[in-house]
Amino acid sequence: MDTILVAGGAGFIGSHLCRALSDAGHRVICLDNLQTARPSNLKLLEDLPNFTFVEADIVNALPASVTDAPNLTRIYNCACAASPPQYQADPEHTMLTNVVGTNHLLRLAEKTGARFLLTSTSEVYGDPEVHPQVEGYRGWVSCTGPRACYDEGKRAAEAMTFDFARMSRAEVRVARIFNTYGPHMHPDDGRVVSNLICQALTGRDITVHGDGTQTRSFCYVSDMVRGLMALMESDIDGTEPVNIGNPDEFTINELLDMVLELVPNAGKVVNTPLPQDDPRRRRPDISRARDVLDWSPRVPLSEGLPMTAEWFAEEVGAEMSVREAAE
Structure with missing residues (x-):
């Protein structure tokens, strides 16, 4: 049995990935410092067969339980807070996680011969001047904000990661992840889907940054995990990134309307200032993923959002289910 390491495996996407890999018959090591992960996510994984949790921070030297793991063949780097409030709370650690932590995992891939996948982000495109975003676009990013x-x-x-590939030090894959949502998100992680749903369910004011005309593209977590696994197992040479996301584009106001249809007794909507450097438009061009991975999303927002809202309703202890509220 091969061993797969998932750094950040107790996080939102990482925990779904751990389960999918375990279901596929792999031995899974989940490495996480639990700084932003939800303990309940980890608890759901502990009974999986051939699953091991290691509490450690990839900024530091990796523990022997990871570096000496038998038959390590794959390394997924999902470690790093992804929501602005979380990664801005400790910006130094965020930067070190991305740079020093990635270096530690790449060196482990070099040592063991394991294939390495970096979960990068659509944020590398910044506030894009090219729309939709293709992998060849170099982005418009503030390096001081x-x-x-x-x-x-x-x-x-x-x-x-690409330098390790060019120097033949490791076999790599790079996924640029676009907005992802679904069950097991943190209710207070500050991202727009969880914000709108949880505020609506609990009767709080619903905060919309700016005028709500900015756009995002929302990928359901099962589609994201399927895309990451397809990229990891693909035969591409690994020297180019691949966008993984749902190309359906919605304004924040359109997302809000969908949430209010699910939870009609929500509180009032309050517009707040747009955060600094917040992207105005975000939509992936997934032509490369379609061509080289034969991958495209299957779950539209109209299906994924109700499933996510029902999960949040149980999580935050809403008095009625989303379905009951919508009837």
Whole structure:
């Protein structure tokens, strides 16, 4: 049985990935410092067969339980807070996670011969001047603003990963992840889907940054995990990134309307200032993923959002289910 390491495996996407890999028959090591991960995510994984949790931070030297793992064949780097409030809370650690942590994992891949996948981000495109975003677009990113610890950290992680590939030190894959949502998100992680749903369910004011005309593209987590696994197992040479996301584009106001249809007794909507460097438009061009991975998303927002809202309703203890509220 081969061993797969998932750094950041107790996080939102990482925990779904751990389960999918275990279901596929692999031995899984979940490495996480639990700084932003939800303990409940980890608890759901502990009973999986051939699953091991290691509490450690990839900024530090990797523990022997990871470096000496038998038959390590794959390394997924999903480690790093992905929501602005979380990664801005400790920007130094965010940058170090992306740069120093990625270096530690790449060196482990070099030592063991394991294939390495970096989960990068659509944030490398910044506030894009090219729409939709193709992998060849170099982005328009502020290197001095409050989001730079994450945006520039991921860009540096990509540069290091591709350098390892060019020097034949490791076999690599790079995924540029676009907005992802679904069950097991943190209710207070500050991202727009969780914000709108949880505020609506709990009767709080619903905050919309700016005028709500900015756009995002939302990928359901099962589609994202399927895309990451397809990229990891693909035969591409690994020297180019691949966008993984849902190309359906929605304004934040359109997303809000969908949430209010699910939770009609929500509180009032309050517009707040747009955060600094917040992208105005975001939509992936997934032509490369379609061509080289034969991958495209299957779950539209109209299906994924109700499933996510129902999960949040249980999580936050809403008095009625989303379906009951919508009837």
